[in-house]
Amino acid sequence: MKKIMILGAGISQLPLIQTAKKMGLQVIVLSRSGNYPGFAWADKVYYEDTTDTEKVVEIAREEQIDGICTTGTDVAVKAIGKVVDTLGLSGINYTSALLSSNKWEMKQAFMEYGVRTAKCIKAKSIDEAYRAFESLSLPLVFKAVDSGGSKGIVKLEQASQVEYAYAEVIKATKQNFFIVEEFIEGIEFGAQAFVYNNSLQFVMPHGDLMFYGDAGVPIGHYVPYELPDQVIQDIQVQLEQSIRALRLNNCAINADFILKDQEVHVLEIGGRAGATCLPELVSTYYGFDYYEQLVRAALDMDPDFQSTASQPCACELLIANQDGEIVGLENGNEPHEDIIQISFDYGIGDPVRKFKVGTDRIGQIIVKGERLEDTLERLEEVKKNIRITLNR
Structure with missing residues (x-):
């Protein structure tokens, strides 16, 4: 029986763990301890930090694993590369x-390979942050270089916001520097792709449904x-140049x-599959x-990306507009062939956070339809029939 190690046990990694189990594999899950749903499905669990690359390598060697992978998280990618x-x-x-886990190194690689991307400056202090603010064209984005899930990203347009943005970014990073980047005014969207044996297997552009707080955070997607x-x-050209710049191969993008x-314009490229229902x-x-x-792909077992459909579909996270405890959770939707999934991450009595970043989710909705217009209408209908009640 082949062994696969999956880094992370959270809600984003749960379907990956479940799929590996259904494939008859021995599944080893490595994640820091916590109330994560993936632990219950694992054959063996190691309660370790996925950013501790040497420890992950040590365990992988001891277990003699045949493959390693993750999804929906940037922080585990370095350990995968090391293993x-x-x-x-x-x-x-x-x-x-x-390269793909550090936004500064990524930017340098992009510029070297001619990838179209926003101008940015490295900063290490509040004084350098102010100097960057004066040097670049507004609006700007302060970014932690090593965070994921939209953490440590703050958009600002006025000098009075610099100290707040600096504090938020420093709180989110383990590095002694961050980047200040020009914000490109335009339409934000994304793409999922896979490169295997140095060949792009597919590129799926997707529209993004955005939540705007300190910065824009995707809370849903559609295709x-x-x-x-x-x-x-142009997407194909910029993506291929980004792949060359980051030397990506045998991984999701x-x-x-x-x-x-x-x-x-390329904002970021991650060497893993996206979160927020994107694999679905x-x-x-x-x-x-x-x-x-x-x-x-992780087991080098000839993945098959041959498409048999082009089914319009969409997803959106369920989120809260305040901190609180769940006192009511109601799904009033009748079963329907176009409703693929309605799921809740929490139950009655669980505390939840006001939405700020991707991990502050309560659940998710995934729907499909004959046309994109039908799909998005179905998504809105489903949302109206879900009621989540919190007390403060």
Whole structure:
């Protein structure tokens, strides 16, 4: 029986763990301790920090694993790269993992390879933050270079916001620096892709449903995302150049773009599959089980990305507009063939946080339809029939 190690046991990794179990694999889950649902499905659990690369390598070697992977999180990618290089497994290599896990190194690689991206400056102090504010064109974004899930990202337009943005970014990073980046005014969207044996297997652009707080945070996605042919071609060019810049291979790709004046600007490229139901949208849209292909790729078992469909679909997170405890949880939707999933991460009596970043979710909705318009209408109907009541 083949062994696969999955890094992370949270709600984003749970379907990956469940799929690996259904495939008849021995599943080893490594994650820091906590109330994470993936632990219950694992054959073996290690309560370790996924950012401790040497410890992950040590355990992977002891267990003699056949593959390693994750989904929906950036912080575990470096450990995957280290294990892949050390044990000679299939997956993202350590150099690529480092480049795609540090926004400053990523930017340097982008500029070297001619990827269209926003201008940015490295800053280490509040004084350097103010100097960057004066040097770049407004609006700006302060970004932690090593965080994921939209943590440590603050948009600002006035000098009076610098100290707040600086404090938020420093709180979110383990590094002694961050970046100040020009904010490109345009339409934000993304894409899921996979590169295997140095060949792009598919590119799925998706529209983003956004929540705006300190910065824009995706709370949902939809496909197809209709774009002019020249923009589709530009996505391909910018993505291929990004792959070369980051030296990505044998891994999923989570891409964030901005479209301005019909030109695609690359915000970030992650060497892993996206969160916020994106693997489910890939599976639904193309007609193959994306989680299964992620596992097969990690085990070097010839993943199959052949598409049999182009099914319009959409997803959205359930979120709260305040901190509180759940006192009521009601799903008034009747079963319907177009409702793929309605799930809750918490139950009555559980505390939840006011939504700020992707991990502050309460649940998710996934729907499909004959056309995109039907799909988005179905999504709105489903949302209206869900009631989550909190006390403060």
